[in-house]
Amino acid sequence: MTTRWSRLGRITMVTGALAGVLYGRPATAGEEDDLQAQIETQRAGVSDLDRLDEARTTTEEITMLRTWLDEAWSLRSKHEYDQVREVLDRCRSQAELIRQKTSAAKLRAQVQKREATLRDLRAKIDSTRKALQDTQVKKRALEEPTT
Amino acid sequence: MINQRINLRLLVAGLCLGACATPPKPRELEMYEGLRKNAGVADAAKKSPDLVANADRLASKAGEEWQSNDLEESRRDALMASIKLKTALAISEQDQMKARIQLLSNQQADAEEELATVTKDLASAKEALDLRQKLGAAQKSAAADRERLSQEMSSEQQKAQAEKQKLSLQLATEQKLAAAQLALRTADTVEANRYAAAPYSAAADMLKKAEAEIKAGDLNGAQVSAEVARQHAERAAELAKPAYEQAEQTTQNRARDEALQRDATAIPGVAVRIERIGDSQRLVISVQDLFNKKETSLGAGHEPLLDSLAVLINKYPTYPIHVLGRTESRGKPGELLAMSQARAQSVSTALAARGVDPRRMTVSADPAPSGDSKAMAAARSRSNRVEIVFLYH
Numbered sequence: 137m138t139t140r141w142s143r144l145g146r147i148t149m150v151t152g153a154l155a156g157v158l159y160g161r162p163a164t165a166g167e168e169d170d171l172q173a174q175i176e177t178q179r180a181g182v183s184d185l186d187r188l189d190e191a192r193t194t195t196e197e198i199t200m201l202r203t204w205l206d207e208a209w210s211l212r213s214k215h216e217y218d219q220v221r222e223v224l225d226r227c228r229s230q231a232e233l234i235r236q237k238t239s240a241a242k243l244r245a246q247v248q249k250r251e252a253t254l255r256d257l258r259a260k261i262d263s264t265r266k267a268l269q270d271t272q273v274k275k276r277a278l279e280e281p282t283t
Numbered sequence: 284m285i286n287q288r289i290n291l292r293l294l295v296a297g298l299c300l301g302a303c304a305t306p307p308k309p310r311e312l313e314m315y316e317g318l319r320k321n322a323g324v325a326d327a328a329k330k331s332p333d334l335v336a337n338a339d340r341l342a343s344k345a346g347e348e349w350q351s352n353d354l355e356e357s358r359r360d361a362l363m364a365s366i367k368l369k370t371a372l373a374i375s376e377q378d379q380m381k382a383r384i385q386l387l388s389n390q391q392a393d394a395e396e397e398l399a400t401v402t403k404d405l406a407s408a409k410e411a412l413d414l415r416q417k418l419g420a421a422q423k424s425a426a427a428d429r430e431r432l433s434q435e436m437s438s439e440q441q442k443a444q445a446e447k448q449k450l451s452l453q454l455a456t457e458q459k460l461a462a463a464q465l466a467l468r469t470a471d472t473v474e475a476n477r478y479a480a481a482p483y484s485a486a487a488d489m490l491k492k493a494e495a496e497i498k499a500g501d502l503n504g505a506q507v508s509a510e511v512a513r514q515h516a517e518r519a520a521e522l523a524k525p526a527y528e529q530a531e532q533t534t535q536n537r538a539r540d541e542a543l544q545r546d547a548t549a550i551p552g553v554a555v556r557i558e559r560i561g562d563s564q565r566l567v568i569s570v571q572d573l574f575n576k577k578e579t580s581l582g583a584g585h586e587p588l589l590d591s592l593a594v595l596i597n598k599y600p601t602y603p604i605h606v607l608g609r610t611e612s613r614g615k616p617g618e619l620l621a622m623s624q625a626r627a628q629s630v631s632t633a634l635a636a637r638g639v640d641p642r643r644m645t646v647s648a649d650p651a652p653s654g655d656s657k658a659m660a661a662a663r664s665r666s667n668r669v670e671i672v673f674l675y676h
Contacts (some may be wrong), residue, residue, distance in 0.1 A: 278419055
């Protein structure tokens with residue numbers, strides 16, 4: 137069933153593409169360059185995103201982004217400019233997602249760090265309070281009159 | 284044959300039905316729907332309403348495309364919807380994390396403040412404990428010092444007490460020894476060594492023994508010996524005193540008698556003699572020729588002699604004086620005795636006139652000796668006289 141529906145889908149896609157070619161707006165040389173530049177710009181941005189993701193929480197998203205950029209490049213090579221624009225739009229959204237997730241991860245790391253700090257502080261408070269109680273007990277024991 | 288026809292018809296019907304049926308939902312759309320069930324979507328919709336709305340719109344579109352069998356478009360739109368919804372969730376998570384960070388910061392500040400307070404309390408408690416421990420140590424040390432000082436003081440007090448007792452004993456011993464020495468010297472004053480030789484000798488021996496015991500350090504023994512010596516010495520003095528006083532009196536009387544004799548002998552014109560009658564003695568001053576024959580009144584020119592006699596009598600006032608008149612024997616005895624009495628009275632009166640106490644003097648007459656021989660005649664011549672007799676004690 138799936139194979140059959142996939143075939144139907146491909147037929148639909150091919151039909152759509154042909155319609156696009158036949159009825160779509162013809163691409164200009166400037167537009168191609170612009171799309172190429174956008175792809176390259178986004179590719180360069182991926183490395184920055186990868187570097188920013190210190191906690192490696194967006195590895196999968198980055199991989200998909202790279203895949204989609206390759207797809208966009210491939211589509212550009214095939215002069216499928218509308219599809220390139222669509223993929224690039226998705227890539228921009230994916231990059232934004234990666235940035236937000238990275239930021240969230242960083243904040244989460246801060247939360248974890250602060251929680252750990254707070255745990256340490258509370259443990260220290262507990263130990264200090266225990267030491268205080270022990271000291272007070274010793275002091276009281278010393279203050280008791282010896283009979 | 285019939286079965287084959289039925290199967291063929293069913294196959295054709297199935298194919299027709301399959302061609303007209305909805306294809307399976309794209310995985311991306313299912314993923315979005317799963318994502319949409321996330322509990323954080325509501326917060327994400329509040330924070331990023333545009334993103335969530337876009338995502339929902341794209342998902343709806345993807346659903347329609349799926350229903351229209353436009354699977355590729357459906358997949359792309361569902362994917363895009365997922366990306367936007369995930370982005371909205373990430374932004375919402377950031378807000379939550381920021382809020383959490385703020386909360387944690389506040390809690391951390393509170394905890395740090397609490398820790399500072401508890402740490403300060405602990406430091407104070409430790410300092411107090413340290414001070415208490417130091418105080419305890421100081422108290423123990425002080426108690427030990429006090430105990431040691433008490434022991435030392437007790438030892439010193441015992442030493443001082445022993446020294447005091449020793450000094451007291453020594454003082455008492457010396458006092459007893461001094462008392463014994465004083466008693467012995469007192470006994471010496473009455474010549475107890477002479478008149479009470481035995482107790483005196485015992486006292487002297489005991490005193491020597493006491494001195495020897497003091498040198499040997501036997502103070503108790505020395506006290507006893509000194510006490511015995513004192514008692515012996517006092518006893519000796521007591522025994523010796525009457526004999527000593529009697530001897531002393533005798534000596535004094537003899538000396539006075541001798542002085543009286545010397546003074547009497549020094550008076551010119553008188554004869555002095557000592558007469559012994561038994562144990563008693565008396566000094567007799569014989570004065571002749573104070574009276575003319577048959578006269579009882581004193582003749583002229585005898586005043587110096589009478590003055591000397593009165594001075595002598597007054598010089599020795601303890602002697603009783605007896606004035607004795609004597610006459611010669613020729614005549615009547617009664618007349619002679621009366622004349623002797625009168626002459627003795629005249630002398631007594633003359634002496635009284637010169638300051639001699641009349642109560643000391645007695646007056647008497649002595650009868651004249653009788654006989655006719657020459658010796659008697661000489662005796663009669665000497666008998667015409669007055670005698671002043673000092674009666675010895």
